[in-house]
Amino acid sequence: MPYRQENPARPAPSPGREASKASSGKGPANKAQGSPRARWPEARHYAALDLGTNNCRLLIARPQGDGFAVIDAFSRIVRLGEGLAATGRLSDAAIDRTLSALKVCADKLKRRNVALARSVATEACRRAENGPDFIARAYAETGIHLDIISAEEEARLAVLGCHVLLEPGDGPALIFDIGGGSTELVLVDTRPVVPKVLDWHSAPWGVVSLTEHAGQAVGAEGRLALYARMRALVAESFAGFASRLPRDLDGPRLLGTSGTVTTLASVHLGLSHYDRSQVDGLIVPATSMRRISADLSRMDLNERATLPCIGTERADLVVAGCAILETIMDLWPAERLGVADRGIREGILRRLMRGDRL
Template sequence: MRVAAIDCGTNSVRLLVADLGGAELVEVERRMEIVRLGQGVDRTGRLAPDALERTFAAMRGYRELIDRHGASATRVVATSATRDAANRHEFVDGVREIFGVEPEVISGAEEAELSFEGATKGLARLSPETGMPEGPLPPYLVVDVGGGSTEFVVGSEHVYGALSVDIGCVRLAERHLRDAGDPPSAAALEAVVADIEAALDSVAEAVPVGDAHTLVGLAGSVTTIAGIALGLPAYDPERIHHSRVSAEQVHEVTRRLLAMTHGERAAIPVMHPGRVDVIGAGALILDRIVRRFAFSQVVVSEHDILDGIALSIDQKSR
């Protein structure tokens, strides 16, 4: 059946229309708009009226696409910013009016499960010549660097360890980098790193990261870093998907981004305008993960929670 999945995060709202047959997805259309729904949530605890309207405007456009493609089932999922907001009922009411379905404000644990399912589908494969596994080896540590939170998930075919922590590119940029200079001061960057390391302490205690053979990185901060490391002249999801970025490249790209001005970051060919002010915090999150857990590289996936949401629709409809 044809399904529509919508992921409403802290920074972006995304749509996937796909044909779902069993456990396989055939992509029909994929869209992303940066709406910054989580603007100010870390400080105020509420979704701002203008952020809600930006989000609803994007969703109205998505509703038109869903109708045009004839999707028979839609699932709308919201994550960190909406979980944290005291007025999340305003978001829920607006989404229900647009799509006619109840949006699901999911827990960090369910977010982690959906991210893992979407990211690892098709990652492990058998060689047609030998019949033996090739490509990145499980167990995987899937890291979804979002706007408000980052999910850490360890598993092979199934998840057996997961934790969502409140470090994300928007949250940390708003908390420490908004008035920290251009480029940001050393003191501000140290404050970002301190928050990240405190979260990673929790991850190290709760998640069996040491079991993982492969680090899989998801979401816009990670894919943007990959695009920069690859030297792409424009954002190219096909070249970024399943690319491998070495630890040295992660460190180098992070150093470059943190030394740049806002204008210099905006001029990077693969940089989406909505990521310019938060990419430094996002890069630092990935950088500290690679350092802390001693991975030699990150496998980058363009498939993530959005794909997991789409794959889950058949199960939820039974």
């Protein structure tokens, strides 16, 4: 392949388990394979791929100033972790969907003359019995080596990718990432240029895992009971971390990166379709996010599916995201919520471009 991955070693087959904003020229492999001339011939292109429990997302960028310029991007809901809670395994259908998305990513990596890439997999692959087998198959069929990262590294990458959107202020801030299979909470000291992680926690509930575990609801009363059950499950999983958080802060700051917060921010703005330029960096009153969450939890599936920026793809998962978000706002009572449409991929790109060892 005409790009180098940070973890290039072929994974051994397992018998049963595993935005904001040039440097050197193109890699030699591009000329050897007769690739077309790059649009920015003197720029080195980097790529970050984040395969989560629900989404497969790719970002390709080149250095620009003290940040980077996005060259290409790809995002697809693949639901890799669908059914994982019940079986402990990635299903054949989920694997096929994900491999199809990864093949699109592989094609983009080749066409964009990427010099250096890192691809990571998170909670679904951490938990699945056949996670390593899937990683080996993905490499064999697409050439993409997925590195299964720890929850701690996932949290740190998310912070690195989005911390610039935190509101100015003194005292620690809380950054969170609601994923498909887990939720990461990170308490940071923002006085250094790159925030220092003071404490962090990974809870086993994301929008997919919580939805599948909590089950379905029938009728208005059933939906209220289901939402309360989700909130209770999440609160229990946060309890240890909550007990360590500082109290009586003056103006606590809160920043979220996930499909949940960007979707709810779109609803808050009344957008007819998702617009990253209006959502990324938005500051929303916490009371508005709570009101939207409460409204969505009372709707049935069909009502949620008719809402712009939710639709059929998110209608069954958004209530779990609302339950997680409201519980986070309970333990860190900020008056406003910062919204980031950036995170792990941007964190990876920043590390790659500054030459950090990953």
